[in-house]
Amino acid sequence: MTKNHVKIRMLLLAAVVMCSLAACGTEPKEPAVSPDSSVTGPASPDEKASGDEKPPAEPPKEESPAVKEGEGSFTGLADSHTVEIIVDGQPMSFQFGEALSQAMESMKPQQTVAFTYEEKTVEGETGLMQRVLKEIHKAEASDSGQNGSTGPDLPLQKQLEVTLEGNREQRSAKLVTGEGYAFYMFEQFSFDKTKDRLSMKVDPRYQVRIEKLQPDFNLDHLAQKGGQELEKHGKVTRLKGDEMTETMRDARLFLISRDAQGMHEYIVKEINGNGYAFHVDIPQGEASEGFAPLAFVSLNTLQPSN
Numbered sequence: 001m002t003k004n005h006v007k008i009r010m011l012l013l014a015a016v017v018m019c020s021l022a023a024c025g026t027e028p029k030e031p032a033v034s035p036d037s038s039v040t041g042p043a044s045p046d047e048k049a050s051g052d053e054k055p056p057a058e059p060p061k062e063e064s065p066a067v068k069e070g071e072g073s074f075t076g077l078a079d080s081h082t083v084e085i086i087v088d089g090q091p092m093s094f095q096f097g098e099a100l101s102q103a104m105e106s107m108k109p110q111q112t113v114a115f116t117y118e119e120k121t122v123e124g125e126t127g128l129m130q131r132v133l134k135e136i137h138k139a140e141a142s143d144s145g146q147n148g149s150t151g152p153d154l155p156l157q158k159q160l161e162v163t164l165e166g167n168r169e170q171r172s173a174k175l176v177t178g179e180g181y182a183f184y185m186f187e188q189f190s191f192d193k194t195k196d197r198l199s200m201k202v203d204p205r206y207q208v209r210i211e212k213l214q215p216d217f218n219l220d221h222l223a224q225k226g227g228q229e230l231e232k233h234g235k236v237t238r239l240k241g242d243e244m245t246e247t248m249r250d251a252r253l254f255l256i257s258r259d260a261q262g263m264h265e266y267i268v269k270e271i272n273g274n275g276y277a278f279h280v281d282i283p284q285g286e287a288s289e290g291f292a293p294l295a296f297v298s299l300n301t302l303q304p305s306n
Contacts, residue, residue: 067116071139073250073271074111077104083133085113086250088300090161090168096133103136109250112139112273139273158184162297163246164290173298180212181274182305186294198295205283206291208299213275219268222277223253226266229279230257233264247296262288271302 072087083094083104094117096104107113115136122128159170173184176191185191191198199207213222223238230236239254248254252275253268262283269276278299282288 067118067134069114069116071112071114074107074109074113075250076109085115086247086300088160088297090163090297091246091249092131094131094133096136100133100136107136107138112270113137114139158301160184160186160297160301162186162293164293171294173301177305178210178212180304181210181276181302183298183303184301185298188290188294189298198298200287200291203283203285203287205281206285206287206295207281208295209279210299210302211277211279213268213277215275217268217275219252222268223255226253226255226268226277230255230264230266233257233259233261245292245296247293247300269299271300272304274302274304276302 070085070087072085072092075084075086075091078084078093081095081097083096084091085094086092094115113136116134118132118134119129120132122130156175158173158175160173161168162171163169171186173186175182176185176193178191178193178196185198188200188202189198190201190204196210196212197207198210199205227236234257236255236257239256242249244251244254248267248269251267251269253266255266257264262281262285265278265280265282267278267280269278276299280292280295282291
């Protein structure tokens with residue numbers, strides 16, 4: 001090998017060594033990423049929470065039933081957790097819990113009570129509502145109108161619920177006043193204030209004479225008086241419990257007699273803290289079916305007036 005060939009190889013070897021040293025001394029650089037680049041690293045937990053994934057929606061809150069107020073005549077317990085109260089002439093059942101048991105024991109039949117309640121849907125029964133008492137207490141004198149006034153806000157007309165031929169319906173009634181009392185009367189009736197007499201327009205023989213009693217009335221005395229009044233029509237029978245007309249089931253006294261003309265009744269009842277005696281005549285005829293239900297619902301709205 002010539003000297004020139006050796007020299008050339010030495011130069012090539014030196015060049016290779018120099019290139020290798022240059023490559024080892026150069027540090028690799030990270031590729032530049034522009035601010036607008038779509039390339040990103042792994043997201044942090046905070047970034048994941050604020051991304052496309054939405055937190056689970058909260059379940060809808062169940063609305064609490066509205067608390068309603070009422071006032072009526074306490075009938076009594078139907079069972080250990082159900083009470084019946086006559087409201088606007090209609091018997092209504094209410095459920096109650098252990099918290100009201102002591103209050104129930106202090107109530108007396110025919111006592112006017114004020115109460116609050118809720119209406120709840122019965123589980124598994126579509127459209128069936130259950131009334132649940134929240135509070136109940138004896139109505140104060142001011143609540144029942146015993147101050148001698150019907151109150152400045154008493155409406156001239158009112159919707160009353162009546163049951164006719166097994167069907168419940170709402171009917172409009174207007175306010176009428178007698179001597180010391182007021183009540184709501186349906187359009188089928190007329191009222192003679194001078195005689196305290198409520199009668200049907202189509203046949204005035206269907207009538208009720210309203211007698212306002214003294215606060216200290218004696219029920220035994222009234223029973224004797226009513227019996228003497230009715231015995232001229234036939235045998236007098238005293239009705240009790242379920243024997244009485246539903247809207248008068250809380251009456252203190254219910255006497256009845258019959259003759260060829262029809263049926264005659266003498267009823268004593270306390271309404272809104274006041275006692276009344278009703279002298280009822282129901283002749284035989286077409287109107288006999290609807291007269292008593294309408295008349296008794298009207299009478300159940302009686303209250304004192306100036």
